[in-house]
Amino acid sequence: MKTKLFYSTFFIILSFLASCSIFGEKTPTDCTEVHWTHNGEKDGQEEWVDLCTGYSACGGEVQSPINITGAVLGSNLSAIEFNYTTTETEIENNGHTIEFVCNAGNKINIGGTEYELLQFHYHGLSEHTVNSNHYPLEVHFVHKASNGNYAVIGIFFEEGAENTLFAEFLNNFPTEEGTYADTTEIHLFELLPENKSYFYYNGSLTTPPCSEIVNWYVLQTPLTASATQISQFSDILDNNYRNVQNLNGRSIFKYDE
Numbered sequence: 024m025k026t027k028l029f030y031s032t033f034f035i036i037l038s039f040l041a042s043c044s045i046f047g048e049k050t051p052t053d054c055t056e057v058h059w060t061h062n063g064e065k066d067g068q069e070e071w072v073d074l075c076t077g078y079s080a081c082g083g084e085v086q087s088p089i090n091i092t093g094a095v096l097g098s099n100l101s102a103i104e105f106n107y108t109t110t111e112t113e114i115e116n117n118g119h120t121i122e123f124v125c126n127a128g129n130k131i132n133i134g135g136t137e138y139e140l141l142q143f144h145y146h147g148l149s150e151h152t153v154n155s156n157h158y159p160l161e162v163h164f165v166h167k168a169s170n171g172n173y174a175v176i177g178i179f180f181e182e183g184a185e186n187t188l189f190a191e192f193l194n195n196f197p198t199e200e201g202t203y204a205d206t207t208e209i210h211l212f213e214l215l216p217e218n219k220s221y222f223y224y225n226g227s228l229t230t231p232p233c234s235e236i237v238n239w240y241v242l243q244t245p246l247t248a249s250a251t252q253i254s255q256f257s258d259i260l261d262n263n264y265r266n267v268q269n270l271n272g273r274s275i276f277k278y279d280e
């Protein structure tokens with residue numbers, strides 16, 4: 024009799040706790056109002072998958088970034104054809120990164136598939152690692168094909184000669200959410216390293232919703248920026264990198280020019 028009473032009381036308390044949502048708020052289905060961060064205690068990268076049902080891919084098997092190691096020559100891979108021209112200057116701090124929004128008409132072609140450049144943005148430290156080593160910064164040129172798939176070109180930065188783009192705009196990068204714009208034309212092709220050999224693998228967006236729709240092309244040759252530039256930019260970016268994800272059997276290929 025005592026046992027029965029104990030269990031009844033236990034279940035009453037349990038249902039009470041559940042109805043009070045002491046066990047956590049309901050996961051929303053509409054993600055538009057969901058706040059996330061890289062390193063916050065309640066909304067940081069380990070929590071993304073639980074913040075919103077639309078972020079379930081963040082717990083998937085084909086996620087990015089990854090540690091690049093043991094890449095094998097990809098016999099089906101070909102050079103990336105860059106059909107870049109210029110874009111006007113529009114630099115946005117969206118609360119997660121510094122992003123250059125690009126004018127339409129800048130395209131790449133890879134193996135017959137055309138992708139249009141949407142924007143490029145930065146992470147500090149780098150998101151991808153090479154043999155488990157981070158670079159201080161990484162830029163992502165985000166392109167979208169008409170079928171909805173993405174091709175993102177990642178380029179590392181190492182300490183060295185001053186970076187021309189940073190020299191021109193670093194002091195204008197918004198340090199809080201907001202936009203800086205002027206009429207300067209940026210010549211996009213000049214932002215790339217001369218050697219365009221790359222690593223390739225299939226993965227995801229590295230921020231929510233972490234959709235697994237990205238062909239990743241990480242260039243083997245880093246760009247340079249001065250120690251002062253790297254330090255100034257890193258302060259703004261504030262460790263906005265996602266940790267490397269499990270490969271789960273994926274292969275990493277390389278294409279050498």
Ligand SMILES: [Zn+2]
Nearest residue numbers: 144146163229
């Ligand atoms: Zn990125």
